[in-house]
Amino acid sequence: MTPSVPPRPRPGGRSWLRVTGSVGPLGIAIAVLWLSVIVLLPLAALTFHAFGDGWSSFWSAVSAPAALTALRVTVFVSVVVALINVVMGTLVAWVLVRDDFPGKGIVNGLIDLPFALPTIVASIVLLSLYGPDSPIGVHLYATQPALVVALAFVTLPFVVRSVQPVLIEADREVEQAAVSLGADSWTTFRRIILPTLAPAILSGGGLAFARAIGEYGSVVLIGGDIPRHTQVASQYIQQQIEVDRPANAAAVSVILLVISFATLLVLRLFAGRSARKERMSR
Template identity: 90%
Template sequence: MAEAASGTAGQQPNGRSWLRITGSVGPLGLAIAVLWLSVIVLLPLAALAFHAFGGGWSGFWNAVSAPAALAALRVTVVVSVAVALINVVMGTLVAWVLVRDDFPGKSIVNALIDLPFALPTIVASIVLLSLYGPDSPIGVHLNATQPGLVVALAFVTLPFVVRSVQPVLIEADREVEQAAVSLGANNWTTFLRIVLPTLAPAILSGGGLAFARAIGEYGSVVLIGGDIPGHTQVASQYIQQQIEVDRPANAAAVSVVLLVISFLTLLVLRLFAGRAARKEQRSR
């Protein structure tokens, strides 16, 4: 009787439980989440857009089409694309080694991959300047050059590709690869026909995240880049320069351009990920 009573204590007369866990946070939780996002994200973006378009569309266009602004944006986009492409290759290779190979110190290397996430980027710039600057101990001088920008940005964006590809490699069905090899396929053919299609969404996602991060990076390039207008000055340095000369509207306008580029990149990645997920569900 006691068990029956305890078993029905949480039920309504119609037999349905009144203590149901639906997973919803309710109206209060939703309101708190919306308020937090508004304070942290929406309000700052609205303030940025207000300053950028304070002089109207003509003022915004004049700010972003100025020769110095266009040069900074061009350098930023070109270098970021180069960095994303390099890390797509090298990040995939590093992820492959960490998943498929065993070697002494593997756990240490695996931990070092996340170092750029924890290390202040200005520290990375100091280290790179010490290694590749005018007094380079190894005789490699990349200070105030675009290759120096590439090295600095590659350092801070590598984990995005590695950590995107690594879990997919871990979960990949190796029996399919073994079957391909048993049918006579060589390693390169197996990788191109079997492995690469599986890794492609993760590689694209990691490369896109690396590009979006590189677009707005400042700390890692501030010292080794040299801040040479038209050559090594990236958009983030141009924005700081405009603030220093008391032109906040110009800085806000270029910031909006960077924001749009990053948003479109993330939007494309989101759409591609959704399409890949739907395709995988249909194939099951």
């Protein structure tokens, strides 16, 4: 007896409507509905409000000198923070994976503290430490370095937690083979370890950048909110709300949304490309 073969769908049929998986159509419908209510509808409302008075009003709002300066400061500081955390986050992940020392478990737990700690509390702590009455003599209040410190604090876990699992799963036999063949530590890291970590480092850095773009709580006190100097885009948005200009606030919010979405899209495309290369190499 020959096994029966299921008939192929006819051309023009509705095979594209078939749903496969474990949750079924009802589960997919619930997930899409929840995503729409929580994410898509608010974003659509924000975009509609930003363009409610037409393109010219939107452009006037985002091209105002104060808005451009706030966006420029935000992007600049976020890039600096992402680059710093790419280096320091990778180093912290390396130490947590490759080294053993007393209190390692406590340090590993502290990495997630910025996720749980309210960001306004972080701003109060940083103001107490680096403000006008700094007990260590470091005065960063109302400066851009203060913004860097605050944003570095809240975004560090993104890089550490992205790199750490890859380091744990890395094949150390390849590193040992390179060393046995005469490669020094730097060559081993550059030729063997770094290519393996690169996707995770890029992903963590991109997430840190996207997080820093919209941060408010950690910079609200230590940054000083000085227009055209330390005022970030989120503070500018709040200022526009307070002076009863919600359309301007919505317009700048849309710009932040576009920057964050573009960053996440690039990360997604890069991750997919890396996954395809890895499958092909196998």
